[in-house]
Amino acid sequence: MIITTLGATVKRAAKRFLSSLPALFGVLVFTFLLMRVLPGDPAVFFASGPNAGKAEIELIRKQMGLDKPVPQQLVYYLYDLGRGNLGNSIMTGQSVTKDLRDRLPASLELTFSALLIALVFAIPLGVLAALRPGSLIDHGIRLFCALGVCVPTFVSGLLLIYVFYYLLGIAPDPTGRIDIFTSLPPSRTGFLLVDFLLAGDVSGWWGAFKQLILPAVTMALFVIAPLARITRASMLVSLGSDFVRTARSVGLSWWRIVVTYALRNAILPVITIAGIVFSTMLGANVLVEKVFSWPGVASYALDALLSSDYAPVQGFVLLMASIFVIVNLVIDVLYGIADPRVSVG
Amino acid sequence: MTGPLLRIEDLHVSFSTRRGMVEAVRGVTLSVDEGEVLGLVGESGSGKSVTGFATTRLLDAAGRITAGRIVFRGQDITRIPSGDFRHLKGAAMSMIFQNPRAALNPIRAIGQQLADAILTHRRISKDEARAASLDLLRAVQIRNPEQRMTAFPHELSGGMCQRVMIAIAISCNPALLIADEPTTGLDVTTQKVVMDLLAAIAAERGMATILITHDLGLAARYCRRVVVMEKGRLVEEAEPVELFHAPKHPYSKRLVAASPTVSSRVEDLVPEEERGPFLAARLVPKSAPAPGTPLLLDIKSLTKRYDDGPAAIADFSMTMAAGESVGLVGESGSGKTTTSRMICRLIDPTEGEILFDGYSIGHVPARDFHRSPFRKDIQIVFQDPNESLNPRFNGFNCIAHPLLRLGKMKPGAALTKRVRECAERVGLPPDLLERFPHQLSGGQKARVGIARAIACRPRLLVLDEPTAALDVSVQAVVLQLLDRLRREDNLAFLFVSHDLNVVRMMCDRTIVLRNGGIVEEGESRAMFENPKTDYTRELVEAVPHIRRAPALAVT
Structure with a gap:
């Protein structure tokens, strides 16, 4: 029974994955064309200096293949892509694949931590608000959420730095993932918190944790609101539903009614929203990465965009689109496990 | 124990709404003895369910008991703190609800839900609770109970869900069971099975039951005593036979008249003194069709298949003359709605032909049919008047x-x-x-x-359960209205319904459907009085009738 359910879920996930491939391809082509349309000439940008002559610029353009017609460039690009080559970044001089691989774990670690923090706060807050709708608690939570959304992340980030680093001196200086004097653990997962644990380096872990906590909280503050609101709304529906009334009619305990019956049903839409929030955070956290000098993919892509460095931007968009697809798949599978009705429908 | 099991004295319940306090129950007094089955009947808004919810303390946050006492086993339960009351719930009194599928937790296996209820009141191990759950599923006659333990509500039929709900309700042997419209929305044969089961379990365990229902026939069949409620007040209390043969209160009279029975005619549905306008219209003579006019509707071996599944309806043929009324009855899944939608040209048939007035309309795609000149000739009245009107359009x-x-x-x-x-x-x-x-x-x-x-001014009106969502007294008026319109305009009716009594009154001929095929068809009255197939007989017998002695003793 359980096996058949799981099988159906996997099948459905595979179907979804296949149906998302055309969209992925569309994103690819669209980004490629968009980069060509945007103003700015990379050849000029990367010429030796402001005084570079026309001939030199032409030469660079030829080296970069930009003298060919756009469709031909696209074909070359797709051909390289098929061989797993995302091109080279002019800015860093390295291949885009390597750059992204170096920087993605930093972004992922930050986003995961932020999402975790957001969920840990948002779900209890949403439940509390739903249990006493219209009460002082409900209004207080609403105010908190509104503030979290209204204050831009670079403001709340700077505010947190001001309070915890400058005034209180608890937090380390907001420069990157780790203190420059700490030696890095052997990279296994790329997630510093995990790598330090695997290496058994507790003080290193603590250092990385202290670096991580402020940017993560900054990001979490921004997304607590949607998560808490969804939790509250679906919890209200759940608490007013017939099956909760049944649970009350047989005298189940308060905890069992609220958690086992109401919350487990209410959490289903929260899973979906959490997936969307995760994908959004990963791409949109460029401000947080900038404020905290976090070596993530978003700030990398922004720098590349500003210097008309095509390959990293294209690579970044492709990466984001792929992650979006993967996250949706994971959400699908999670949903299938959490809700037995899905696999049938 | 002396005195009744439950005594409700002068109960008042109010709800705070945006328009201020609304009194839903205004002074109800009733009592239930141990092991008794009491019927609580009334239409929507009569306060019958609220009385039940007040007793089990399941009122919404907006509802409050403003006056009166509810004495259960000699103890006024309106004054017990809720923490103590929780131990009464399920153990001493429990409740089953309308819409059983929604009443069960959709993402929890039914075995777990049963165990939850059992473990709340009994200190036993998980394995013992599992064994007890299995016994309960057997007690409510669920086949293959071991496999059903891990099933989820969406995998069970409505009738099965209600059995599970009954099993949960009786899990701790309560002394009182309140059944709030337990079979509304279930098919008539399922209704009979579930109600018989409930009656048998109550009799076997000596459990008192309050049956809250809008269906007088159901109350008549299963209750020894019936109380009638109107607008939050109790208007009459009597034994069913007495109530249905000689109702005293004007409201009871109207209610009894409005409930269709085996022998009632459309004009019987309102009390004699209110029949004036209806009879006046009856005098319009029905003109016989001129010879040679084509049939209004001629359907030849219609079939509909959804996505390669089994046919929802197969090889369905029928004819209708102008001004004729034909009933289409069957249980859920019989294909009656699919058929009516095809005839209305809202969905496309997979095979077969539909001739309207001699012209073939079956081949016109449903999405283009609105341009056909026949669109205005075939109109439809939908089941749910709430859902089928555009909320942004006024009347x-x-x-x-x-x-x-x-x-x-x-x-x-x-x-x-x-x-x-x-x-x-x-x-x-x-x-x-x-x-x-x-x-x-x-x-x-x-x-x-x-x-x-x-x-x-259509010529064919397709009525898809037009009164299923209405109270009986409203249904009576609407049915009379429809019948009058039909005779005045020489309209043809295709009347889709699960209510055999209504079809019998409204239709000249009836077609019985089951699993996508015609089981029987013929002149309505003759067919229901003397069904030729077992299935039709089963359907007819499952309809609870008012003018019959309570059947409780029989089960």
């Missing part, structure tokens, strides 16, 4: 819409006149035309729906 616009689209009328005096005419014919006061659906009662919405359907 006038609802009725005017088909006139503008199909009748090619332009906004102006003529349109206004025609809309008012339609409203008048369905008995809708003109000042209600300005109102939006949410400002109208169920009966008024049904009238708007009918007025909209007859606005373009």
Whole structure:
């Protein structure tokens, strides 16, 4: 029974994955064309200096293949892509694949931590608000959420730095993932918190944790609101539903009614929203990465965009689109496990 | 123990709404003895369910008991702190609800839900609870109980879900069970099985039962005593036979008259003194069709298949003459709605032919049919008057819409006149035309729906359970209205319903469907009096009738 359910879920996930491939391809082509349309000439940008002559610029353009017609460039690009080559970044001089691989774990670690923090706060807050709708608690939570959304992340980030680093001196200086004097653990997962644990380096872990906590909280503050609101709304529906009334009619305990019956049903839409929030955070956290000098993919892509460095931007968009697809798949599978009705429908 | 098991004294319940306090129950006094089955009947808004919820303390946050006492086993339970009351729930009194599938947790296996209920009141191990759950599933006659333990509610039929609900309710042997419309929404044969089971379990365990229902026939069949409620008050209390043969209170009289029975005619549905306008219309003679006129509707071996599944309806053939009324009955899944939708040309048939007035209309794609000249000849009245009216259209616009689209009328005096005419014919006061659906009662919405359907003077009206969502007294008036319209306009009716008594009254001929095929067809009265197939007989016998002695002793 359980096996058949799981099988159906996997099948459905595979179907979804296949149906998302055309969209992925569309994103690819669209980004490629968009980069060509945007103003700015990379050849000029990367010429030796402001005084570079026309001939030199032409030469660079030829080296970069930009003298060919756009469709031909696209074909070359797709051909390289098929061989797993995302091109080279002019800015860093390295291949885009390597750059992204170096920087993605930093972004992922930050986003995961932020999402975790957001969920840990948002779900209890949403439940509390739903249990006493219209009460002082409900209004207080609403105010908190509104503030979290209204204050831009670079403001709340700077505010947190001001309070915890400058005034209180608890937090380390907001420069990157780790203190420059700490030696890095052997990279296994790329997630510093995990790598330090695997290496058994507790003080290193603590250092990385202290670096991580402020940017993560900054990001979490921004997304607590949607998560808490969804939790509250679906919890209200759940608490007013017939099956909760049944649970009350047989005298189940308060905890069992609220958690086992109401919350487990209410959490289903929260899973979906959490997936969307995760994908959004990963791409949109460029401000947080900038404020905290976090070596993530978003700030990398922004720098590349500003210097008309095509390959990293294209690579970044492709990466984001792929992650979006993967996250949706994971959400699908999670949903299938959490809700037995899905696999049938 | 002395005295009744439950005594409700002068109970008042109020709800705080946006428009202030509304009294839902205004002074109800009743009592239930140990092991007794009491029927609590009334229409929507009568306060019957609220009385039940007040007793088990399941009122919404907005509802409060404002006065009165509820004495259970000699103890006033309105004064018990809720923490102590929790131990009474399930153990001493429990409740089952309308819409059983929604009443079960959709993402928890039913075995776990049963175990939850058992473990709340008994200190036993998980394995013992599992064994007890299995016993309960056997007690409610669920086949393959071991496999069903891990099933989820969506994998069970409505009747099965209600059995599981009963199993949960009786899990701790309560002394009192309150059943709130336990079989509303279930098929008539399922209803009988579930109610028989409930009655048997109650009798076997000596459990007192309060059966809350809008269906007088159901109360008559299963209760020894019936109380009638109207607008939060108790208007009559009697034994069923006495109540149904000689109701004393005017409201009970109206209710009893409005409930269709084996022998009732459409004109019987309202008490004699209120029949005036209806009888006046009866005198219109029905003109015989001229010879040589084609049949209004001629359907030849119609089949519909959804996505390669089994046919929802297969090889369905029928004919209808102008002005004739034909009933289409069957249980859920029999294909009656699919058939009616195909005839209305809202969905496309997979195979077969539909001839309307001699012209083939079956091949016109459903999405283009609105351009066909026959669109205005075939109109439909939908099941749920709440869902089938555009919430942004007021009554006038609802009725005017088909006139503008199909009748090619332009906004102006003529349109206004025609809309008012339609409203008048369905008995809708003109000042209600300005109102939006949410400002109208169920009966008024049904009238708007009918007025909209007859606005373009159709020749065939397809009625898809037109009164299923209405109270019996409203249903009575709507049925009379429909019957009058039919005779006045020589309309043909295709009447889709699960209610055999209604079909018997309204239709000349009836077709019985089951699993996508015709089981039996024939002249309505003769067929129901003397069914030829077992299935039709089973259907007819499952309908609870008022003029029969309670069957409790039989089970």
